[in-house]
Amino acid sequence: MPKKVIIVEDEPNIAESLNFILNRAGYEVKWVSDGNDAVFEIQNMQPDVVILDVMLPNRSGLEILRDLRAAPAISKTPVLMLSAKGQTKDLAIAIETGADHYMVKPFSNADVLAKVTELAGT
Amino acid sequence: MISSNVVIVVAISYMALLFGVAALADRQVARGQFGWLKSPLVYTLSLSVYCTGWTFYGAVGSAVRNGLEFAAIYIGPTLLFVGWFWLLRKLVRVGRSQRITSIADLVSSRYGKSNDLAVIVTLLAVISSTPYIALQLQSLTISYTALTGIATSPGQSPVYISFWFAVGLAGFTILFGTRNVDVNERHHGVVTAIAFEAVVKLFALLAVGVFVVYGLADGPADIFSRAPPDILQTDRIFGARWITLNMLSAMAIITLPRMFHVLVVENVDERHLATAAWAFPLYLFLISLFVIPIGIAGLSVLPAGSNPDMFVLTVPLSGGHTGLALVAYLGGLSAATSMVIVSAIALSTMVSNHIVVPIWLRLRENSNKTSGDVRGVLLASRRVSIAVIIGLGFLYFRLTGGSEALASIGLIAFAGLAQIIPPLMAGLFWRGANRNGAAMGMIIGSIIWIYTLFLPSFGGGFLISADTIANGLFGWEALKPRALFGLTGLDPLVHAVFWSLALNILTLIFVSLATTPNELERLQSALFIDAMRKGYDATTPALGRTAASEDLYTLAQRILGTDRAYAFFLKSAAEQGLEKGLPDPSNAFIRDFERELAGSVGSASAHAMVSQIAGGGTVSVDDLMNIADETAQILQYSQQLEAQSKVLEDTAEKLRTANAQLTEIGEQKDLFLSHVSHELRTPMTSIRSFAEILRETPDISHPDAQKFVSIIDTESHRLTRLLDEILDLSFLESGRAEWTLIPVSLGDVIQRARQNVAALDGGDRLKFELPKDLSQVMVTADPDRSSQVLINLFTNVLKYGSADAPTITVTTSRGDSYVHLNVHDDGPGIGADDRARVFEKFTRLASKDLAGSAGLGLPISREIMRNMGGDLQLLSEGPGTTFRATFKTV
Structure with a gap:
């Protein structure tokens, strides 16, 4: 059974590239573009890894992360955060809030894949 | 010999004459006719009160015993007067400006009007003056006996003679000096009488001198040829003792109560000092001119063992020149009486002002009486003081029995009064000197002086025994009065002066440094030290005033x-x-x-x-006025400080505001950079990611590859557009953009914008409803920039409008100098929460289905409109969204 990854990302092109990479590596991938839907979709799918963008319309990635950590069923789900704001301050906040890892855009495909593989425990 | 009756009659007549001179002068002053009374000559002559019976008779004795040593007594004052500009001028200035009544008053005034200090100085002055007055009684007595031949040897003169002299002088001084109470302590009558006496004693001494040189001998060369070999000997003279004598006599000019009185208190015009500076040394020169010749003559014509102190009298007498002897006697009488009178007046002023009156006031305070005759008390206390002071002199004379030579008694007084010099000089020149230091220094200096010089002068007859003088107190070597702390081999006078002044000065310095002065002391210290800063004002009122x-x-x-x-x-x-x-x-x-x-x-x-x-x-009241002036200056200064600190506060406030603005600008800049970073990284992420995929996936399908290359292309354009917008905005905001403002019709502007949007849109989705006369509405604007604004507005409708075929309705309304162009769409409108944010940079209100603007379109558009003299606003009326672009008309 393939490992499942949810991508929470408002930029369709970035989501598409991630989808392509992870698909090829054998993951089952779901893309959520709206912050409001994210927590519901994650609970529904119970993914092995969540890739979460920080700057989302309607809801910030940090708020979603906070909700994830508070929800019993998905509180342990590994989260890889992506942000186009390359400031150490944001990184620290993300880690404090409960992210397992944090990557700055633009990222290298190999790095993302390696990190997802690690977080998924495969 | 002259009959004692003749001498008594002459003496009393002379005193009556003096009284007449004084009374005449007082009457003239009362009439307001000062005339020559205020001349510098009278001032200079009155200073000759320095030359007492000691000088008149004793100088010759001193010259015979110690050669040229006597000259030191004149050289010290001469140096001081020649250098009047540095010290005496300041002293007189301070004395006048502070309305000083005595040296005790001066010291007290400088150190915060401390009455304790005044008491110390007064006691010191009284004790010091006692031997000095005794000296005058002695000179009066032995000159009387020498003239009348009553007693056979000096030192055993009948007591009753000196007693009657004392009584006579006391009565005369009381008559002279206390006929009325002058608040300012000026006595024109007395000063005039003293000046008269100065002439008499100079004349007498010159007469005897001329007689000796030209009567007894054949001129100066002849008289000096008879000189014994050691009288002009200098080797044994110029040593520590000689320097000490010069110093003491210079200090005595200031500290002797009578000298301070005539020098400072009786000074009516500071400029008189300039005359006295040369005239007084000249007087001293003249009065000492014949001292040596008279001494030589006495030694040659009189039998061996004759008292050299009386040569001035006995030399003329021996030749039978009774008339000249009588003149000489009157000179000596003048010298002695003037000293006693002025000293007694000065001392009684100090005693009554600083000791009697304070005690009397305290007593009156306790008895709760509100009325009291201060004048009566003052007069009575001064009269009693005069009697007591002269009485003390008589007592000293009796106790010592006149056993010491005249000159050495005078030097005891000089050394005692020298103890006032350290606090006085420090008071005039050292700001740091304070009351505690002055008091402690004077007390310690005085005790040393009393123990090492004053008490031993009684030869063991008063308070300490001859044994103590020889072997030290309790037999301790270190406490020998004439070899204190093991310091031996010095002349007793030098020894006493050294220890007393050294310890006085050291105590003054250390105690002053260790303690702090009070406010009044600080004020007074400033008035004294800075006395020369204010110009001299000859019109300073001479009269003190009663409090009212x-x-x-x-x-x-x-x-x-x-x-x-x-x-x-x-x-x-x-x-x-x-x-x-x-x-x-x-x-x-x-x-x-x-x-x-x-x-x-x-x-x-x-x-x-x-x-x-x-x-x-x-x-005096003027002292207080000085304090008031000083206080006013301090207040003014503190007000200036206050004003300055207010300016500083304002500046600090401005700086705080500027800083806050800078911080805000800095925060906005950080936020802007953060946004820019985000907006740049987003397209770059896609570009990089797909580039990597294309490179690392050799087996990628052709459609995928085509799609990915197309995404890279789109995101590259987005990146370029974003950079353009950022540059454009910063260019507009910097104010460096160039504008081609020309008349242009709104119809043309809209037409150009429609064509552009249609090209972007790739179709004709947008529907327009335009007013018919739009081409006739002329505005002043930059055609390209105006179109850019409208393109932005239309594209936004395309992006955010919900309908498949959104409709834009354009209306215009005109004002005096402007035209509103309203662009309305039928989209969902903007929520109330977001309205305020639409013109903020990087604000994107809806999802980015149409990737394009970074959220800088509206800020740029508004910047353009404002630069063209118009504006861009979001109107709140719904439904749909209406932007209003305002143009200036032609």
């Missing part, structure tokens, strides 16, 4: 200002039921007055000032 409402009013004016002082006194007078004039200085009024002043100068100063005026203190 007028004085209080003057004080009030200086401190409160004229208006406030006037209002306060008017109110107080009204409260006392007085219709006009000044209020009575009642206790209640004075209390209120003090409180009023305290508001300006603090309660302590106010109390000090008011109690000095109201309490009839010994300090």
